[in-house]
């Protein structure tokens with residue numbers, strides 16, 4: 151079982167490696183990266199330094215290239231595949247069919263992981279990508295129960311990677327247009343579904359309102375913790391009630407079901423959050439490392455420790471956590 155940690159920059163990558171990650175993932179500072187935040191991500195030389203550091207400690211380094219090329223000038227996407235190959239990344243994470251084909255034809259030695267942005271959540275889709283592009287791993291969308299993951303394991307030989315901790319994105323990954331309606335820009339092009347320039351925190355009397363592109367996302371009473379406004383986690387009025395209609399703004403945390411997820415045949419536990427701080431990366435990586443090691447030391451008596459849950463809750467969005475769709479029964 152691999153613990154796979156995010157790296158938004160070189161210090162975070164080193165923190166992940168030093169706190170027990172088996173592998174790290176990062177993207178470049180350009181439009182090919184769905185976490186294209188200002189001040190984050192890697193230049194080619196930083197990536198070379200990061201890969202060298204990871205390799206010196208026996209840790210794998212995966213490059214993320216998970217947006218869809220734009221028609222006007224797709225050259226940067228192809229150049230970034232070339233760069234990942236040149237840097238000898240351990241794997242490249244791709245979503246787009248043209249890039250998958252390009253990489254498979256040109257760099258057959260570079261292992262391809264199918265990005266969650268490709269939304270492959272059934273065996274037919276996953277096996278298609280394996281057959282045509284030799285994808286060795288699929289990153290599963292956060293829309294499957296553990297039972298469904300177990301079924302998938304029996305229907306494909308492709309490695310399965312799942313999200314273990316971090317922010318939730320509940321829609322069909324890579325095809326969410328919710329924020330496009332409020333901001334007028336696509337998460338694919340902007341690299342983020344709630345761009346900071348569209349976000350407002352406004353006081354109205356004793357209430358705090360959060361807005362995205364002018365649209366009211368949530369209203370908070372005094373003293374209530376306000377979440378960063380994301381459309382799917384807004385509080386909206388429906389059926390005469392105001393509530394989180396689509397999703398709570400808590401973080402996914404798989405710890406309580408870690409044994410079930412491992413036994414479902416998953417190969418990699420991914421921590422979300424390339425946009426988060428170095429201390430977040432260090433803390434979450436260390437907790438998952440300890441939890442995975444504790445499971446393998448004695449699988450039958452595995453229980454999540456209170457201190458792990460407390461530590462992770464302190465880093466969570468809204469300081470709460472959820473098992474997300476791993477245990478949903480509405481599917």
Ligand code: SF4
Nearest residue numbers: 319320321326343382
């Ligand atoms: S709005 Fe929500 S569901 Fe859509 S991309 Fe953003 S986080 Fe994901």
